[in-house]
Amino acid sequence: MASEDVVGKTSESAVTTIVNLAEEAKLAREGVTAPSYAILTICKSLVAGGVAGGVSRTAVAPLERLKILLQVQNPHNIKYNGTIQGLKYIWRTEGFRGLFKGNGTNCARIVPNSAVKFFSYEQASKGILSLYRQQTGNEDAQLTPLLRLGAGACAGIIAMSATYPMDMVRGRLTVQTEKSPYQYRGMFHALSTVLRQEGPRALYKGWLPSVIGVVPYVGLNFAVYESLKDWLIKTKPFGLVEDSELSVTTRLACGAAAGTVGQTVAYPLDVIRRRMQMVGWKDAASIVTGDGRSKAPLEYTGMIDAFRKTVRHEGFGALYKGLVPNSVKVVPSIAIAFVTYEMVKDVLGVQVRISD
Numbered sequence: 001m002a003s004e005d006v007v008g009k010t011s012e013s014a015v016t017t018i019v020n021l022a023e024e025a026k027l028a029r030e031g032v033t034a035p036s037y038a039i040l041t042i043c044k045s046l047v048a049g050g051v052a053g054g055v056s057r058t059a060v061a062p063l064e065r066l067k068i069l070l071q072v073q074n075p076h077n078i079k080y081n082g083t084i085q086g087l088k089y090i091w092r093t094e095g096f097r098g099l100f101k102g103n104g105t106n107c108a109r110i111v112p113n114s115a116v117k118f119f120s121y122e123q124a125s126k127g128i129l130s131l132y133r134q135q136t137g138n139e140d141a142q143l144t145p146l147l148r149l150g151a152g153a154c155a156g157i158i159a160m161s162a163t164y165p166m167d168m169v170r171g172r173l174t175v176q177t178e179k180s181p182y183q184y185r186g187m188f189h190a191l192s193t194v195l196r197q198e199g200p201r202a203l204y205k206g207w208l209p210s211v212i213g214v215v216p217y218v219g220l221n222f223a224v225y226e227s228l229k230d231w232l233i234k235t236k237p238f239g240l241v242e243d244s245e246l247s248v249t250t251r252l253a254c255g256a257a258a259g260t261v262g263q264t265v266a267y268p269l270d271v272i273r274r275r276m277q278m279v280g281w282k283d284a285a286s287i288v289t290g291d292g293r294s295k296a297p298l299e300y301t302g303m304i305d306a307f308r309k310t311v312r313h314e315g316f317g318a319l320y321k322g323l324v325p326n327s328v329k330v331v332p333s334i335a336i337a338f339v340t341y342e343m344v345k346d347v348l349g350v351q352v353r354i355s356d
Helices: 002-008 011-029 034-057 061-072 085-101 103-136 146-176 187-198 199-204 205-236 246-277 303-314 315-319 321-347
Strands: none
Touching: 011 085, 011 321, 034 061, 034 103, 034 246, 034 303, 034 321, 061 085, 061 103, 061 146, 061 246, 061 321, 085 246, 085 303, 085 321, 103 146, 103 246, 103 321, 146 187, 146 199, 205 246, 205 303, 246 321
């Protein structure tokens, strides 16, 4: 808002804007919240979350694509046999661009998703903490790990539901290759095609396992990360904390631990979600249907049916297909997202502390 005034108006308007912002900052320090100051803080939090999501996903895009390919490929026509072999195969058959196929759509989805998720978590945490303090009568009470889990789960469900159609078509864009019988030309073309051919409900295929998976995945990510931070600040082990502040390296380690716990617990639900997203795809990519005699479409009537058929035909291990590249991917991805978010907040001057 301030930058638009400075660039697009006269010097007088720019001076007025600066004075207003300075006055609002003074009010904030004195404990009075001006309306536009609150809006500016919200926007900064959203920007920080969006940047964090975009940076982290782009950094691990090749592993993200390989994970999805391993999750949905036809078990009778295996083309991707592991992390190293899979990345080499993509490079050999599709070139460098193939490693980043679907990344544009992923960033378009993950930026608003991450922004809403991080912002929703902070707001949910404040609301839960306020209720918790009222019930206990202790104004100095802090969030417990269980309450943090609830706040993280709420944030994840809100963000995931808001952007789910984009995630659905992103999955299909990611698995199509040059040999696919029909090519989605991009995110908007994919959205319109699915809407026209399969109806609006198709945009939410796999939504239920996604919601269920949000609780352990996002909830544990936030809970473990915040709890580790608090424990390190209070105990100050091995000299990792100076002046009640964690170094970037320590925060990175906390994010990595949080990502490992969350992704391990929720991974089978992610596999089922991806497979359900492929159901009903009229001209599905060959990686999904297979080639030649093994060619057959995926058919599931729901989440339970998808679990049952996957285990029956491919074994329990099929629920963890793609876990290796996902483990390599998710740890730095989550860690980079958390650290980037806090660094961008610091740069923007956002001071959002749950304990305030």
